[in-house]
Amino acid sequence: MQDISLHLLDIIENSAQAKAKLISVKIDVSKLNNTLTIQVEDDGKGMDKDTLQNAQQPFFTTKAERKKKIGLGIPLFKQNAEQCDGNFEMKSEPGKGAVLKAVFAYDHVDRMPLGNIADTISTSILGHPDVDYVINYSYVDVNGSKDFHFDTRMIREEIGDIPLTYPDIITFINSSLTEGIADVYVEES
Secondary structure, eight states: OOSHHHHHHHHHHHHHHTTOSEEEEEEEEETTTTEEEEEEEEOSOOOOHHHHHHTTSTTOOSOGGGTOOOOOHHHHHHHHHHHTTOEEEEEEOTTSOEEEEEEEETTOTTOOOOOOHHHHHHHHHHHOTTSEEEEEEEEEETTEEEEEEEEHHHHHHHHTTSOTTSHHHHHHHHHHHHHHHHHHOOOOO
């Protein structure tokens, strides 16, 4: 994968396929700690101990019903974090959802760029409009900290029965995500 946002898209898709109704994404950039942390938590069906362990191995997939032969998303994400002096962990229990956390050394020469997080979240919302998304994006450096919070549940309260996929709502979501994330931090190319 070319950037972290594509890994994030894959992880969110896994959560949606696990029947999650709420997916929380936390992105923390800390130049003070030299870390970039990505955490995805869902309330999906969860995994038993064996599935949790196997999900981190290449070529394992639970998507046999869709004739998918390999599953490389999680193992590649794990590998990328570990190769950048970071770490990776997953926690899950059946019926209790899952939590995935990847930490990268921010300044590591091999760390991928973040990519377009706003487009990743917008695409996820369009692909799974019945799922709620909570996004927390934070940035800390010697000058202080900035945060952005986004929650589709708050949008649903305002729009009532109008679907999140309604064109004006998608335009609002896209601009909210793009502007909110850019106000917090835009990675140098």
